[in-house]
Amino acid sequence: MLKEKILILRTEQLGDFIVTIPVLYEIRKKYPKAELAIVLKKLNYDLAKNLGIFNKIIVYDDPFTQRNVSIFKIIKNPKSVVDIIKHFLWFRNKKYDFAIDFSGRKYNKIRFKFINADKKIFANPGDIRKIDERERVFKVVRELGLSYPKHPKFLNLDRDAEKKAELIIKRYK
Secondary structure (H helix, E strand, O other): OOOOEEEEEEOOOHHHHHHHHHHHHHHHHHOOOOEEEEEEOHHHHHHHHHHOOOOEEEEOOOHHHOOOOOHHHHHHOHHHHHHHHHHHHHHHOOOEEEEEEOOOOHHHHHHHHHOOEEEEEEOOOOOHHHOOHHHHHHHHHHHHOOOOOOOOOOOOOOHHHHHHHHHHHHHHO
16 A cells, blocks of 8 residues: 655644644654654644654745734735746645644635645634634644644654753753
8 A cells, every 4th residue: 555645734833833732642643654754833843853753844834924014014015926826736746645734724725726636634623712722733633533642752863862951941941
């Protein structure tokens, strides 16, 4: 059997990405041989790389998930519009067994239509303002047939990283 190709969309801020980390480990456990790709913001790249679970990390600084941005600001910038169109078309040319969106934002619902995947899991609970980020993540977990880990694992820390963190904590008390 060919390995499964899974695409994960997580283009929001750092906190949203961190809340998703335990589930990402569970997805990797459930699909150990899958080609796992993630689309995320540049600010989350190093963290995603450190997790060691992705075969491919695609950086896309999504203009719709920037802080304090409006649709009018995006449309006024021709480069933004061109980048969005290129991004949508890029998805159209790739083939995945399934795609997972953790955010549930309306814009992602539009983007999801362009993704060429046999199965799509979209964490849209209706009005995203009425539900917190963890509940959207749990919705995806349930649809994947996973359980949220009792003792979630967040990061792979090597000894050097621990030492650096200890020095920073000590310096700033």
